[in-house]
Each structure stands twice: as C-alpha cells, then as structure tokens.
Amino acid sequence: xxxxxxxxxxxxxxxxxxxxxFGAQQGFxxxxxxxxxxxxxxxxxxxxxLFVISEKTLRDTYRKAKSAxxxxxxxxxxxxxxxxxxxxxxxxxxxxxxxxxxxxxxxEYEKALRNGVPGDKIIFNGPDKTxxxxxxxIANGSPIHIDHLDELYSLIELSDEMDKRPRVAIRINMDxxxxxxxxxxxxxxxxxxxxxxxxKIMHSKKLDLIGLHCHIxxxxxAAQAYGVAASKMADLALNIKKKFGHSIHYxxxxxxxASKNTLKGAYLSGSDVAPTFADYAEHISTALLNAGFEPxxxxxxxxxxxxxxxxxxxYLLGSxxxxxxxxxxxxxxxxxxxxxxxxTSFWYEHTISPAQECSQYAEDxxxxxxxxxxxxxxRENVKLPPLNKGDQVVVHRxxxxxxxxxxxxxxxxxxxxxxxxxxxxHLVRDSEDLDYMMHLERVPEHLKSFEL
Amino acid sequence: xxxxxxxxxSENGFVFNAARGDSFSTNPIGLFILExxxxxxxxxxxxxxxxxxxxxxxxxxxxxxxxFVKMLKQYDLLD
Numbered sequence: 107x108x109x110x111x112x113x114x115x116x117x118x119x120x121x122x123x124x125x126x127x128f129g130a131q132q133g134f135x136x137x138x139x140x141x142x143x144x145x146x147x148x149x150x151x152x153x154x155x156l157f158v159i160s161e162k163t164l165r166d167t168y169r170k171a172k173s174a175x176x177x178x179x180x181x182x183x184x185x186x187x188x189x190x191x192x193x194x195x196x197x198x199x200x201x202x203x204x205x206x207x208x209x210x211x212x213x214e215y216e217k218a219l220r221n222g223v224p225g226d227k228i229i230f231n232g233p234d235k236t237x238x239x240x241x242x243x244i245a246n247g248s249p250i251h252i253d254h255l256d257e258l259y260s261l262i263e264l265s266d267e268m269d270k271r272p273r274v275a276i277r278i279n280m281d282x283x284x285x286x287x288x289x290x291x292x293x294x295x296x297x298x299x300x301x302x303x304x305x306k307i308m309h310s311k312k313l314d315l316i317g318l319h320c321h322i323x324x325x326x327x328a329a330q331a332y333g334v335a336a337s338k339m340a341d342l343a344l345n346i347k348k349k350f351g352h353s354i355h356y357x358x359x360x361x362x363x364a365s366k367n368t369l370k371g372a373y374l375s376g377s378d379v380a381p382t383f384a385d386y387a388e389h390i391s392t393a394l395l396n397a398g399f400e401p402x403x404x405x406x407x408x409x410x411x412x413x414x415x416x417x418x419x420x421y422l423l424g425s426x427x428x429x430x431x432x433x434x435x436x437x438x439x440x441x442x443x444x445x446x447x448x449x450t451s452f453w454y455e456h457t458i459s460p461a462q463e464c465s466q467y468a469e470d471x472x473x474x475x476x477x478x479x480x481x482x483x484x485r486e487n488v489k490l491p492p493l494n495k496g497d498q499v500v501v502h503r504x505x506x507x508x509x510x511x512x513x514x515x516x517x518x519x520x521x522x523x524x525x526x527x528x529x530x531x532h533l534v535r536d537s538e539d540l541d542y543m544m545h546l547e548r549v550p551e552h553l554k555s556f557e558l
Numbered sequence: 559x560x561x562x563x564x565x566x567x568s569e570n571g572f573v574f575n576a577a578r579g580d581s582f583s584t585n586p587i588g589l590f591i592l593e594x595x596x597x598x599x600x601x602x603x604x605x606x607x608x609x610x611x612x613x614x615x616x617x618x619x620x621x622x623x624x625x626f627v628k629m630l631k632q633y634d635l636l637d
Contacts, residue, residue, distance in 0.1 A: 112614035115588035115626040117573065119633060120581045431625060435632045467571075467585035492585070494618070 114429075114492035116469045134466060134491050137459035137500040142529035145423055145461040145498055153537065154498065155424040155443035157509060157522040161199055163419035165527075168203045171415060174383035178391035181406045185229050187361055188214040190412030190506045191420070195524050195534040197221050200415070208410045212239045219246075229358070229410070231277070231319070233257075233291065240264055244272045251319045251358070252276045253292055258303060258313075265312040275317030275358060276303050280338050282322050282331040291321065295338050304342070308350045315352065317408070318342055321360030325369065325413065329381040332359060333389030340397030343405060356406035359390055365417035367454040367503045376454075383414070413506040420505025422448060423461065426497045427476060437471040439493055444475015444482040447519070448504060449511040451484045458484075461498035464491035477516055509535075518543065559627065560637045561596045575635060582633060587612065591626060595636075601627070 138145055141160050148156060168184070175182040185208035186200040192214060197207070198221055207218035210232030218228045225246025233253040235243070237260060243250050244264060252258050252274055261272050277292025278300045293299040307313045322335050336359060343354040364380040372379070394407065424443040432438050445451055458473065468489040475482040484501075493499070512519055518538040523531050564577035571589045573582040584592060590611070594604045601623065608619045630636050 109613040110611055112612040112618075113585060113587055114622045115585065115591050117582050117584040117588050117592075117626065117629050117633065120583055429625075431628065435629060465585055467583070467588075 111463075113465050113467075114494055116467050116492050118467070118469055134460060134464055134468065136462055136464055137502075138461055138463075140421055140500075141525040143525050143531055145500060148523065148531065149423055149425070149498055151531070152521045152523055152533070155422060155441075155447060155520045157447075157504070157520065158421040158423060159193070159196060159505065159522065159524040159534065160419045160421070161524055161526045164196065164199045164416065165203060167415055167418060168200060168205070171383045171409075171411065172203070174387040175391065175407065175409065178387050179394060179404075179407050181404055183356070183406055183408050184415075185227075185358075185408055185410045186415075187410045187412030188218060189510055190361075191416045191509050192217055193509055193522060193534055194221055195532070196416065196419075196505075196509075206408075210234070212236070212242075215239070215243070215248075226273075229408070231410075237264070240272075241268065244268055244270050247273060249316060250274050251317075252303070255303065255306075258306060262310050262312045271312065271314045273316050274307065274313045275315070275319045275356070276300065276307070277319045277321070278339065278342065280320065280322070280335060282334040282338075284323055284326065284328060284331045286323075288321070288323050292319070295342070300342060304346060308346070308352065315346070315354065317356040317358055317405075318354055319358040319360065319408075321410070322362060324362045325364045326362045327364050327379060327381065329385040329389045332386055333393040335359060336390045336393035337397060340394055340399070344398055347403075353403055354405055356408050357394070358408035358410065361409070361411040361413065363411045363414035365413045365503060365506060367417060367450070367456065370453055370455055372455075380414075416505040417503045418505065420503065420508065422501040422504045422508070424499050424501065426493045426495055426499070428495055429493070432472065437469050438474055439471050439490070440474045440476060441484060441499065442476055443501075443520075444477045444479075444484065446475070446477060446482075446513045446515045446517070448475075448484060448501065448508055449513070450504065450506070450508055454503075455485060455488075456504065457502040458488060458490065459500045459502065460491055460493060461500050464493075467491060514538065514543070559595060559601060560598070561592070561630075562635060562637055565596075565635055567592055567596065573635070575633075578634065580633065582635075588626060591623065592630075595630075 140158050141162055185206040186197055188209045206227040207223040208229045209215045209218055211234055225248045228248045230243045230248050231251045265272055278295050279289045279292045280295035281287055293303045307315050318339050320335050339357045346352055363386055366377040366380050368376040424441045427440045427442050430438045471488055471490050473484040475484055521537045522535040524534045525531055564575055566574045571584045591604055605619050605623055
C-alpha cells in the first residue's frame with residue numbers, strides 16, 4: 107500500500123474579528139523554481155543557503171524604469187548605484203542596458219573602472235573622498251558630487267595643482283515635505299547654503315559646474331516629494347543660468363524609490379502601497395517640463411535608483427535546521443541563514459515561501475536564524491505551512507543591500523549565482539573558505555604555539 | 559491522555575471546545591490523531607498508526623506527535 111505524503115500535525119486557535127476589509131491571502135504557493143531552474147537543484151549544486159539573482163528580472167525592471175521616464179522626458183540617463191549591489195555580474199547587466207556607474211567610495215570607484223565603465227561615466231558621490239580619490243577622479247574626468255565646503259576648497263586647490271578643471275556637481279538637501287528630512291548630505295536649499303556653494307564655485311572659475319544632485323530619502327512612498335525636489339533643482343539651475351549665463355548640463359534626482367518589500371509595522375503590503383516607476387516619473391518629468399527651461403536646454407535627467415531596480419531580482423534560498431516551541435506555545439523555526447545574510451530583515455517583513463509542495467494549513471511561527479544571538483530574527487510573526495527539518499524556503503526581494511551589507515560572522519558567506527535568460531546558472535561569487543578568511547590574519551611569533 | 563468531553567470535532571478539521579467557546583482548526587493528519595485520541599488509543603498506538611499510514615520515520619513521528627499533544631494541552635483540550 108502506498109503511504110500518504112507526511113505533513114507535521116498542526117492545530118491552530120482561530121481568532122475572529124481580526125481581519126481587515128481587504129481580506130488577506132491565506133494560500134501558500136510553493137516557489138519551486140526560479141526562472142525555470144528548480145530550487146532543490148540549485149541547493150543540491152551550490153549548497154544552502156544560497157543567493158540567486160535573476161538576470162531576466164534585472165533587465166525587465168531596468169527596461170520598465172527606463173520606459174517610464176523616457177516616455178515622459180526626452181533626456182534620461184540611469185546610473186547604477188554600486189552600494190545597492192556591487193556584484194560585478196549585476197553591475198554589468200545594468201551597464202549593458204546603458205547605465206553609468208554611481209559610487210560612494212574609492213573601493214566602488216575602482217570596481218566600476220575595472221568593470222570597464224569610462225571614468226567620465228562614473229559619478230563619484232558621498233562624503234568620503236580623500237585628496238588622492240579626488241586626484242584620480244579629476245584625472246579620469248569623473249563627475250564629482252561635492253558634499254561639503256571642505257571638499258569644495260580641496261577641489262579648488264587640486265585644480266591649481268593639477269592644472270585641470272574638475273567636473274563637479276553639488277549635492278543639495280531640501281525640504282520636500284518628507285520627514286525626516288535628509289540634511290546631513292550636501293548643501294541646504296532653503297537656508298541659502300546651496301547658493302553660497304554655487305557662488306563660490308562660479309567665482310572661483312576653477313571648477314566646471316556641470317550638474318546639481320539631490321537624494322531626498324530612502325524607500326520613499328510619496329512620489330510627489332520628487333516633484334517638489336525636481337522643482338527646486340530646476341529653480342536653482344534656471345537662476346544659475348540667469349545670474350552667470352551658465353547652463354547646467356544635468357539634474358541628478360538620486361534614488362530612494364521604494365521597492366515592493368513590506369516595511370515592518372506597515373498595515374498594507376509593499377506591493378499595494380509602493381509607487382510605480384511611472385508614478386515617480388510623472389511627478390519628476392512634469393516638474394521639469396513645467397519649470398521654464400528652453401526646449402533645447404532641458405537638462406539631462408540622471409537617476410540613481412538602486413533598491414527598486416534590484417530588490418525583486420534577488421532571492422535567498424535556505425533550509426530548515428530545526429523546529430521548536432517557545433514558552434508561550436508559538437512555533438519557532440530555525441533556518442540556516444540569519445541577519446548576517448539578511449541585513450534587511452531588520453526593517454522588512456520579507457515574503458518567505460516554501461520551496462516544496464505544502465498544505466494550506468498555516469501555523470503562526472517565528473523564524474530564527476542560526477546565529478547564537480538573540481537579535482537573529484528573520485520574521486517575528488509569520489504564517490507558514492508546517493515546515494520539517496530539511497525543508498527548503500525561498501526569501502523574496504533580497505536583491506538590494508543584502509549582498510553588500512552582509513556580515514561575515516560565525517560562519518562563512520555563501521555562494522551567489524545568477525540565472526541567465528536561457529535558464530543557465532552561473533556562479534557569480536564563490537563561497538568563502540577558511541583560507542580566504544585567514545589569509546589577512548597574522549599571528550605574532552610568541553603566540554604561534556601553546557600547550558593544553 | 560484523554561480528550562475532554564466538551565470537544566467536538568468535525569470531519570473537515572474544525573475543533574470546538576463547547577466548555578470555553580474556543581475553536582481551532584487542524585490539518586488532516588492532526589484530525590487523524592485527534593480521532594484516535596478520542597477513541598482512547600495511547601501514544602504508542604497513535605504513533606504506530608501514523609507511521610503505517612504516512613511516509614514518515616518513527617523518530618520524526620514520535621517528535622511531532624509529542625509536540626502536537628503538548629499543543630493540545632496548551633489549548634486545554636485534554637483532561
């Protein structure tokens with residue numbers, strides 16, 4: 107007699123009166139394949155946990171974003187935000203699609219150069235640029251986005267020393283009606299700091315002011331804030347033209363577009379509330395087109411969106427290590443990946459799917475990682491079908507920041523693979539091993555031996 | 559191990575405790591186990607029946623049934 111497929115016995119208390127008017131999807135759809143490749147095969151070949159990147163989703167998302175903006179504004183350029191995900195394979199997908207590079211450190215700058223991005227198409231942002239970093243960026247003709255006055259003066263000195271005219275933009279911070287206001291980067295619009303910086307640059311005659319840059323926040327759910335930012339940037343550009351007769355070549359609206367992940371504590375899911383690329387594009391384009399530029403002098407619009415571009419393309423595959431009960435009867439499931447690999451679990455309620463057939467009987471559970479640390483919680487409360495030891499799960503939308511902010515803590519970091527457009531799997535970063543971790547360490551001679 | 563007399567179990571896995579007004583849902587294997595407990599079978603027999611009917615090894619079945627019974631106690635369904 108053929109035995110029935112086993113599933114752990116589950117009993118769950120029913121509570122009434124807690125649903126909302128939108129209802130909630132209670133069904134669990136197993137996520138068995140990623141772009142045509144079986145999750146179980148990926149784990150068998152590359153181990154668990156494993157990051158998987160979908161090349162198709164990367165390209166589809168880029169094209170969606172590009173189309174949303176270029177159908178509304180004539181002159182659009184994307185620059186790939188390296189800090190969001192600087193796996194070379196990911197960067198090069200975006201470069202193949204036409205993105206420039208946008209970096210915030212020398213490390214990222216060198217990575218972009220090695221990837222083959224021309225120096226004049228690497229935007230150098232951020233507060234951390236040494237004099238040597240400036241020298242290299244000036245020599246390569248990279249747009250340098252000035253964050254503070256110390257940087258501005260340093261660039262003026264370097265222009266003398268190198269007898270070159272650095273290509274610069276200034277970063278502007280401003281009130282767009284969003285709290286908290288990001289005023290730690292760049293020069294403020296409302297209190298006149300931005301104009302001070304512009305005057306200094308223009309009067310110095312040593313720097314070529316080619317652009318204005320802002321980045322108003324992160325995971326911005328209010329698309330209209332970008333319209334306010336675009337208006338204020340356009341106002342500065344038009345007044346620079348009026349006062350100095352100088353045309354600003356580009357306005358860089360930065361990034362911060364929300365992905366479809368759900369923020370902790372949010373009432374509705376991210377896919378319900380996050381604006382689309384078209385929403386952002388509509389507000390930005392309308393503001394710029396109505397600002398008063400001559401039609402043949404519309405500045406290039408640069409966008410550095412990272413999170414919304416890459417989040418959907420990343421998956422984290424993992425396995426169940428164990429199940430246990432907490433003191434209050436809640437199910438606790440321990441997975442083989444934790445906050446060391448999923449930094450974003452501190453602020454997102456990531457969607458997690460079983461990777462094999464499962465029933466529709468859900469159980470409330472806490473999902474813990476494997477770290478011997480109390481903070482290692484992946485989901486504080488999630489409804490999942492009963493998972494057994496060894497079962498596999500898929501975490502969705504982990505493409506942004508997790509592969510750059512992951513921590514090497516206790517364990518070695520796993521492999522990253524990319525599934526290409528023909529469902530072929532490519533290793534894009536190997537797992538770490540003990541030799542890799544220890545080759546930077548040095549043990550003083552007197553500590554090399556011991557007896558126990 | 560005895561199920562309380564006030565517990566009603568429907569054939570589709572809905573469980574109701576008439577004494578307290580609590581209701582629960584259980585999956586098919588949970589229902590199978592509950593019915594055996596109601597019929598007065600002890601844990602060893604329950605485990606044997608589960609491994610006969612489902613594709614599962616003894617130790618996993620023992621562990622899961624133990625956990626299930628703990629939850630029945632937690633929900634005050636057993637005497």
